Amino acid sequence: METIRLEKEERQLRQAAEILRRGGIVAFPTETVFGLGADATNPSAVQRLFQAKGRPADNPLIVHLAEPDDWPLAVSSLPTTARQLLSAFAPGPLTVVVPKQECIAPAVTAGLPTVAVRVPSNPVARELVRLVGRPIAAPSANRSGRPSATTWQSVLEDLDGRIDAVVCDNPSEIGVESTVVDCCQNPPVVLRRGAVTEAQIAAVVGQVSSPGNLQGDGAMVNSPGVRHPHYQPTARVRLVDSPPSADELRSLPGRIAYCGLQGLSRAAASRVSVARTFTSLEEYARDFYEFLRLADRDGAAWIVVERAKPEGIGAALLDRQTRAADR
Ligand code: AMP
Numbered sequence: 069m070e071t072i073r074l075e076k077e078e079r080q081l082r083q084a085a086e087i088l089r090r091g092g093i094v095a096f097p098t099e100t101v102f103g104l105g106a107d108a109t110n111p112s113a114v115q116r117l118f119q120a121k122g123r124p125a126d127n128p129l130i131v132h133l134a135e136p137d138d139w140p141l142a143v144s145s146l147p148t149t150a151r152q153l154l155s156a157f158a159p160g161p162l163t164v165v166v167p168k169q170e171c172i173a174p175a176v177t178a179g180l181p182t183v184a185v186r187v188p189s190n191p192v193a194r195e196l197v198r199l200v201g202r203p204i205a206a207p208s209a210n211r212s213g214r215p216s217a218t219t220w221q222s223v224l225e226d227l228d229g230r231i232d233a234v235v236c237d238n239p240s241e242i243g244v245e246s247t248v249v250d251c252c253q254n255p256p257v258v259l260r261r262g263a264v265t266e267a268q269i270a271a272v273v274g275q276v277s278s279p280g281n282l283q284g285d286g287a288m289v290n291s292p293g294v295r296h297p298h299y300q301p302t303a304r305v306r307l308v309d310s311p312p313s314a315d316e317l318r319s320l321p322g323r324i325a326y327c328g329l330q331g332l333s334r335a336a337a338s339r340v341s342v343a344r345t346f347t348s349l350e351e352y353a354r355d356f357y358e359f360l361r362l363a364d365r366d367g368a369a370w371i372v373v374e375r376a377k378p379e380g381i382g383a384a385l386l387d388r389q390t391r392a393a394d395r
């Protein structure tokens with residue numbers, strides 16, 4: 069299959085929408101990471117999407133809508149907390165887990181009676197979903213287990229020849245996936261951290277359980293995807309609290325990459341093949357996955373990563389760093 073590259077102008081977006089309406093799979097930009105879309109009401113399109121990603125069938129997908137008011141397209145009834153969260157944070161990087169509408173293909177929700185929905189704020193994503201006129205299932209546009217793609221070039225690195233088209237746009241602005249909140253429980257439970265923090269959610273719904281309280285089997289049942297390997301480059305990832313010295317780097321075999329908010333000493337810098345010092349937590353979150361991919365392209369054996377402080381978007385970034393290093 070040839071993967072068509074489309075630009076984000078109206079005529080080509082219509083072409084992308086037509087491919088989706090006919091059961092094709094199309095990658096598109098969102099503010100979090102690039103998504104790989106399929107018509108959520110079409111079982112064979114959804115099956116192709118799982119195949120293209122190599123995604124385990126028990127990991128449910130997030131369904132994207134063009135407008136918060138479109139929720140009846142995917143949702144049977146909206147709990148009060150979900151309504152409050154959508155009015156506060158949609159469009160934006162927040163996903164609510166709510167009772168599913170019958171028309172959503174069972175594979176989308178991995179057979180669960182609930183569905184995860186979100187309204188992206190990226191105007192290209194919204195226009196595309198609006199043009200299709202149906203709910204669009206869209207997990208991150210990468211091979212399952214790999215770091216998410218935050219550029220269209222990285223989408224093609226993983227999926228060229230496996231998907232029908234990619235809509236090209238600038239890199240994703242946030243760079244980590246949406247916050248996922250289970251609104252079928254009271255108080256709501258954060259299943260995955262993202263740019264919208266627990267404090268922001270609690271300010272809207274009063275109380276929220278955070279992922280820290282979720283260790284153990286409860287988390288597995290509520291958010292099946294969390295047990296699969298995620299966000300992992302080919303290189304091994306080592307997390308550190310401060311930049312390594314030249315001596316510490318000597319203990320790692322092969323080519324080494326380093327990223328963090330703090331720079332390396334001159335002696336340590338001479339031992340790494342790629343290094344990136346970020347100027348803010350936001351920039352670190354935005355470019356983290358792309359750095360992991362850059363290090364892989366460079367043939368790194370090890371990527372030394374400075375742990376993010378769990379403040380603001382740092383909590384979501386630290387979660388992804390920990391999972392990238394978990395093997
Ligand atoms: P991704 O599509 O890769 O961004 O991942 C989607 C995330 O949403 C995964 O962590 C899923 O486990 C979670 N998710 C999706 N649908 C549901 C659902 N019905 N119930 C609980 N978690 C869900």
Ligand code: MG
Nearest residue numbers: 207208209216
């Ligand atoms: Mg993903």
